Amino acid sequence: MSQAYVRDLTGSKAEQGIDVMLDELPGMLSSATSVYLKLIRRAGRMVGDMLPADMLAGANECCAIPTQDCPPHCVAEIVWHACPGETQRATITVRNTSAQARTFTFTAGNLGPAQVQIAPAAALIDAGQSVTLQVAVPAAGLKEGETYTTELLVRGAYEQCVRLKLCVDRTVVPHLDLAQGDVPKRITELQWYRHWQCTDPCAVPARATDNTFNGAEGGPPPAGTAAGSAAAAAVPPVPRTRKTVRKAVLRRSAAKKRKA
DSSP, X not given: OOEEEEEESSSOHHHHHHHHHHHTOSXXXXXXXXXXXXXXXXXXXXXXXHSOHHHHHTOOOTTOOOOOOOXXXXXXXXXXXXXXTOOEEEEEEEEXXXXXXXXXXXXXXXXXXXXXXXXXXXXXXXXXXXXXXXXXXXXXXXXXXXXXXXXXXXXXXXXXXXXXXXXXXXXXXXXXXXXXXXXXXXXXXXXXTTTOEEEEESSOOOOTHHHHOOOSSXXXXXXXXXXXXXXXXXXXXXXXXXXXXXXXXXXXXHHHHHHX
């Protein structure tokens, strides 16, 4: 199953440093690891919010002149860990925070051979209103083990971008080793005072005639034919067990009583 997350690029330097460190960690494909990473990212944002602004800026003077940096060009990053053959989707809500209506346009490059689809491609957004974009990345042409990146550009009064990153995971094929030899045997004890053992086969041995001859109605070949004689000769003798010996003894006793 595919996984995806959004990384905010507008936070403090402490938050961005933690996010970069987490992105460089190996083994981030399991679901359990993804949950832990989300918790660590959330904790990093909380730490960045609790630290004073002057500490993050490195200012030590109590009467420092306030400054303000320009917002980053890329405001966020959407990352997909995709399974081969699955179309990836995301939604982006764009809000107009100015005091007048404005026309916004939305464009994106290709993610490798896949053309990023955006709907709508443009929208007139009133002051204080928003529009939600539907983003889709078709799975055709994507190769396993490859990572593709591009930018989705949002142009209104100025230009911002959302970075798109698609990691195509390799297909995992389960493997199992199974070993089989002769038919195993089950050995059970009769009674302790008899000092006897009973041996039973654990399975019916497979016969070649079971797969080569079906008969007119799916049964065995006739006994009088050559195929029937060969099949009868191929059948192994039934091993004598405790039950078969007891039945034979009972039959002989009943026959002797009838004769008497």
